[in-house]
Amino acid sequence: MDKPIPAANSAAATAAAAPAGPLDGIRVLDLTSVVLGPMATQALADLGADVIKIEGPEGDLMRANGVSRHAGMSSIYLALNRNKRSVVLDLKRPEGAAALRRLIAGADVLVHNMRVAAIERLGFGYAAVAAINPRIVYCVATGFGQDGPHRDKPAFDDIIQAACGLVALGSSAGGRPEYVPSLIADKTTGLALANAVLAALLHRERHGGGQSVEVPMLETMASFVMAEHLAGLTFEPATGGAGYARLLQGGRRPAQTADGWICALPYTDRHWKAFFHAVGRDELADKYDIASRAKRNANIRALYRHLGEITPARTTAQWMALFEALDIPATPIYTPDELPGHPHLAAVGLFQRTEHPTEGPLREMRPAARFSATPLSLRRHAPALGEHTAEVLREAGLAPEEIALLAGGAETADCAGGNAP
Structure with missing residues (x-):
């Protein structure tokens, strides 16, 4: 792990200690909480923006979720709120609202994931904010688009996973529906939110003037899921149902080795021929006519069944050596506990040891982009x-x-996105 990075305790110390990113000089008022919004604003903070996290006296709800050494500084909160500054304001008190209006006057972006009615009650809907600062980019993450009948419904990651078709995909073979064990709706929508802010800032740079931007969870995730699964519904009239058969009908799957599991992906006819030749099963290449992409795809389940029958004969390390020699894509199956020791991630320093002023030594992930x-x-x-x-x-x-x-804070109830385990 890299040499510990000292904590920066002031804007001056920060500027001297670390380079600024491409959004240096952009100020973001972050009225979000839980996961979706903080994921988005951390992406902007990592890019160099000065993100000011507006919190109520009770703080972001996610301060209490995850693993903690001290109250209010959980592992999930720490992972989603680096490169930000925290300000406590009570927007229900006149002096708190007045202070936020002062901050709005000098901001470039305001992001929130409250329900629209809730922030309107506080006096910080788009019209009110734009009256203070017409150049501001005002971005809201909603559960459901505000021009639809579900606009006022509460939305959490599980709800959106179920509503967007993702949960049903996992049970397409007749199994019990299960949520994806990741806050995938929150995090995916958070990244879409960050992209929307960047696009609006670019528009302001080129054409002047701010605007209101809405990023709804359901619409974002439905588009995300259906990119490959729209299938026969693409055409009018429909030529068949939804679903990408290659994924839904099985085929590719992890293979067990003598001492673990491996993901191997022979993709071309050359890959399959080389694999079968290396293990002394040339007859399988002929049997399935793998030179034909159409026939190879039609027999993909049988091909991977044979691969899974062959791999238990060798160790993961032995298979990795062979697949690398044959230039076949492959990787051991890593658990989350093993990721800090992943040879590539360790070499590029994704996980870094830092010193937090209250939490002590931490393992954090640096921004991935270069x-x-x-x-x-x-x-x-x-x-x-x-x-x-x-x-x-x-x-x-x-x-x-x-x-x-x-002494106050921002409204943190009625937020879109972010129920965490």
Whole structure:
């Protein structure tokens, strides 16, 4: 693991210690909580934006979910809130709302995942915010698009997984429906939200003026799932049902070895011929006429059945050596516990050891993207609740006596997305 990265405790220390990313100079007001919104705003923070996390006195709900050393600083919170500053404001109090309006005046982006009615009640719907700052990009993550009949329904990751067809895909072979064991709807929609913010900022740069942007979870995930599964429904009239047969009818699957599991993916006729020749089963290449892509695809389940019958004869390491020699895509099956030791991830330093001022030594993941001119970095530790309240409000021009009056926070109920295990 890399040498520990010291925690940055001020904007000046941060600027001196780490390079700025391509969004340096962009200020984001982050009124999100749980998973979806923080995933999106962390993507912007990793790219160099100054993300100010507005929290209520109770803090982001996700501060309590996951593994914790100290209350309010859970593993999930730490993973989703690096490179941000935390400000506590109570938007239900006049002085808290007034402070947020001061921050809005100097911001480039405001992101929230409250229900629209809830933020309107607080006085921070798009019209009110744009009246303060017409150039602001105002982005809301909703559960369901606001022009549809489900616009007021609550939305969580499980609900969207079920509603978008993802859960049904997993049970297409007749098994019990199960949720994907990852907050995939929250995280996928979060990345879509970050992309939407970037597009709106580019539009503002080219044409001037801000705008309102909505990223609904159900529509985002339905598009995500159906990209390969629209199938016969693509055409009017439909030529068949939905579903990508190659995935739904089985075939490719992990193979057991003498000491574990491996994912091997012979993809071309050359791959299959080389594999069968290496294991002394040339007759199988002839039997299934694998030179024909159509016939190979038609027999894919039989081909992988043979592969699964052959692989228990050797160890994972032996198979990896053979597949690498044959240039066949393959990897051992890694558990999450094993990922920090993955030879590639270790070599590129994805997992880094940092020092947090309250949580001590941490293992964190650096931003994955690489920029040659504006490199990304772990500039800031995930903040304690309200850690930067006075600092940020001073920057906004509030007097010490005004700052002293503030103890509040943002509305955190009625959010779209983010129920976590």
